[in-house]
Amino acid sequence: xxxxxxxxxxxxxxxxxxxxxxxxxxxxxxxxxxxxxxxxxxxxxxxxxxxxxxxxxxxxxxxxxxxxxxxxxxxxxxxxxxxxxxxxxxxxxxxxxxxxxxxxxxxxxxxxxxxxxxxxxxxxxxxxxxxxxxxxxxxxxxxxxxxxxxxxxxxxxxxxxxxxxxxxxxxxxxxxxxxxxxxxxxxxxxxxxxxxxxxxxxxxxxxxxxxxxxxxxxxxxxxxxxxxxxxxxxxxxxxxxxxxxxxxxxxxxxxxxxxxxxxxxxxxxxxxxxxxxxxxxxxxxxxxxxxxxxxxxxxxxxxxxxxxxxxxxxxxxxxxxxxxxxxxxxxxxxxxxxxxxxxxxxxxxxxxxxxxxxxxxxxxxxxxxxxxxxxxxxxxxxxxxxxxxxxxxxxxxxxxxxxxxxxxxxxxxxxxxxxxxxx
Amino acid sequence: xxxxxxxxxxxxxxxxxxxxxxxxxxxxxxxxxxxxxxxxxxxxxxxxxxxxxxxxxxxxxxxxxxxxxxxxxxxxxxxxxxxxxxxxxxxxxxxxxxxxxxxxxxxxxxxxxxxxxxxxxxxxxxxxxxxxxxxxxxxxxxxxxxxxxxxxxxxxxxxxxxxxxxxxxxxxxxxxxxxxxxxxxxxxxxxxxxxxxxxxxxxxxxxxxxxxxxxxxxxxxxxxxxxxxxxxxxxxxxxxxxxxxxxxxxxxxxxxxxxxxxxxxxxxxxxxxxxxxxxxxxxxxxxxxxxxxxxxxxxxxxxxxxxxxxxxxxxxxxxxxxxxxxxxxxxxxx
Numbered sequence: 001x002x003x004x005x006x007x008x009x010x011x012x013x014x015x016x017x018x019x020x021x022x023x024x025x026x027x028x029x030x031x032x033x034x035x036x037x038x039x040x041x042x043x044x045x046x047x048x049x050x051x052x053x054x055x056x057x058x059x060x061x062x063x064x065x066x067x068x069x070x071x072x073x074x075x076x077x078x079x080x081x082x083x084x085x086x087x088x089x090x091x092x093x094x095x096x097x098x099x100x101x102x103x104x105x106x107x108x109x110x111x112x113x114x115x116x117x118x119x120x121x122x123x124x125x126x127x128x129x130x131x132x133x134x135x136x137x138x139x140x141x142x143x144x145x146x147x148x149x150x151x152x153x154x155x156x157x158x159x160x161x162x163x164x165x166x167x168x169x170x171x172x173x174x175x176x177x178x179x180x181x182x183x184x185x186x187x188x189x190x191x192x193x194x195x196x197x198x199x200x201x202x203x204x205x206x207x208x209x210x211x212x213x214x215x216x217x218x219x220x221x222x223x224x225x226x227x228x229x230x231x232x233x234x235x236x237x238x239x240x241x242x243x244x245x246x247x248x249x250x251x252x253x254x255x256x257x258x259x260x261x262x263x264x265x266x267x268x269x270x271x272x273x274x275x276x277x278x279x280x281x282x283x284x285x286x287x288x289x290x291x292x293x294x295x296x297x298x299x300x301x302x303x304x305x306x307x308x309x310x311x312x313x314x315x316x317x318x319x320x321x322x323x324x325x326x327x328x329x330x331x332x333x334x335x336x337x338x339x340x341x342x343x344x345x346x347x348x349x350x351x352x353x354x355x356x357x358x359x360x361x362x363x364x365x366x367x368x369x370x371x372x373x374x375x376x377x378x379x380x381x382x383x384x385x386x387x388x389x390x391x392x393x394x395x396x397x398x399x400x401x402x403x404x405x406x407x408x409x410x411x412x413x414x415x416x417x418x419x420x421x422x423x
Numbered sequence: 424x425x426x427x428x429x430x431x432x433x434x435x436x437x438x439x440x441x442x443x444x445x446x447x448x449x450x451x452x453x454x455x456x457x458x459x460x461x462x463x464x465x466x467x468x469x470x471x472x473x474x475x476x477x478x479x480x481x482x483x484x485x486x487x488x489x490x491x492x493x494x495x496x497x498x499x500x501x502x503x504x505x506x507x508x509x510x511x512x513x514x515x516x517x518x519x520x521x522x523x524x525x526x527x528x529x530x531x532x533x534x535x536x537x538x539x540x541x542x543x544x545x546x547x548x549x550x551x552x553x554x555x556x557x558x559x560x561x562x563x564x565x566x567x568x569x570x571x572x573x574x575x576x577x578x579x580x581x582x583x584x585x586x587x588x589x590x591x592x593x594x595x596x597x598x599x600x601x602x603x604x605x606x607x608x609x610x611x612x613x614x615x616x617x618x619x620x621x622x623x624x625x626x627x628x629x630x631x632x633x634x635x636x637x638x639x640x641x642x643x644x645x646x647x648x649x650x651x652x653x654x655x656x657x658x659x660x661x662x663x664x665x666x667x668x669x670x671x672x673x674x675x676x677x678x679x680x681x682x683x684x685x686x687x688x689x690x691x692x693x694x695x696x697x698x699x700x701x702x703x704x705x706x707x708x709x710x711x712x713x714x715x716x717x718x719x720x721x722x723x724x725x726x727x728x729x730x731x732x733x734x735x736x737x738x739x740x741x742x743x744x745x746x747x748x749x750x751x752x753x754x755x756x757x
Contacts, residue, residue: 133679136708159679159711 002075003052008144130157208299219361224397231388263308269408271400273341275362291343294327304340354390364399429608434576438583452479453505462507485514506542523592524567545598555724557687570664572596574638576606581615598636620670626654629680634660644741668700679711689718
């Protein structure tokens, strides 16, 4: 029986996708996991992978076309399998979506053909075997169960498989921002973007930049920002990095060490990763999901490092590197971009001394980091060189006060001087 | 004040003695509860303190004296009826199910049957098919009755005092193998609420729900599982009706796995109710494995000791069932 390849649901609110391009042709041989087609939602572009080994048959949907979630894209006939185009069901119900893609089918007629006898595919269960907990976790994360390799008998998907797949994905896949607003923030100085053509002429913004434009404007207009700036002494951090270079592969970067310190410190300053709720409440978050602003050709993207406060350095470094790499390559998934509770933005490597960032609402704070400078400090009757980084904390004044922010920066400085405090 | 450890039997006696000293409406009635001190010695010495009017020996007539206690309760007394073996409760079904459980409801709350029926259930003593059953699930099925099954001396005393205070009929299940169990028991009176389960061991890998003697088996199993790196959370229900399914669901939300350990026979046992309550509604989606039940075999309890041991749950069986459930290969249902 040929496997049916459908438009996956990549987020809870996703209803349709654009076909960007086909990566295979009718009759192509594919292996399970091979990318077959690239699709695009308002948040992400995504490569749909073959869900079985075999030959592509009945490919449908043209590049540029909009298709509903659950619509059939193609069938993958088992090697040697005689395959005949299933007849469209009379009722012309759209693709048989996982949760029953509804009649949006009309939107995309060609793709929308219903599978002939889809009974077994229909009742939301499809043929995937998965525990209830795995189903819930996959739905929460917007993951396609079919895409998750199950470790149980007959490929049964357990919760652990979903969680693993989620972690893998976070770093891998990418897409533009959800959080654009996040941080692009750096005040006016939006980081990435190479200079746009000068003078006259217009350029339409990429999707990422457009979302970023709207979010930063909204945040800057509605969130009462205030800023706290201080120099953070980083001699110990740089020594630590030197030491770890020899011991860790990949070695942690300055940003990664700062991310670790910030995430762990935030845990003791819950207000800074809380959010303001209209009506006079704040909502705190149990863990820290740390957004890391990354400049890409498409615009500013802020992938989110989930559970950052609980990750050991060895765990954090590769995940963060992968996130940033995928951000640059446009390979982030929706879940890589959502759920952040606090953001850091480092423009130090681009030579910036210090800057003020725009808060990535609904988060309550963002930390803008500048380059490493060597400054003299008067100590014991003599000038001594000190290496520092300027850190500017932007805070939503509805959630936290200056003293809260100052205490956080002080704790952060303490940690940077004495990493043992993280023990 | 710290004192030596107290047995489950002594804890029950302390509760009864304390309640009878405090409240003249409380009395004890049953076969051999007086001079003999009760079939399992729970009421030893009580007739000497309270006299035959308040520690009343009866003929072999369970239906009669449970009915008598029901009537006394209606008149405002707080009787404690003891049945020597819980198997004999079959004689009292009409009194309990049609009278005690119904009167308060049928008379719009005008009458109440504040009675406690204490009785030991369970096998493991070689007492054969008519003296070894675990029939508590029958009463879980009857609205209007409360059913408790404490596992520790501490809970035995605290819950018996709560049961005596309660304006409803409470079936108080003891276990022959629990009477000598020792534990810390405060000398002063205290109450353990009816209807609240207790997490007696925390763990994140699997939830073991149990009650009564089986609670101790579950703890032994949990210790053995921990040696293999599996951290079981043990929930002692303590009360079977009203059942604290919230505590169970909270634990299952954490672990995603459920094992129920009960001594009564598996078919239509109260463990089935525990599983149902987890599977109904949102906690279903917390489950990462199919739930498992470790229960008595669906047979009369054999007299032969080896056969008896064969049909009862054991800590080893709990370990086995839990390991099977956690096994990655689990889930192949033929």
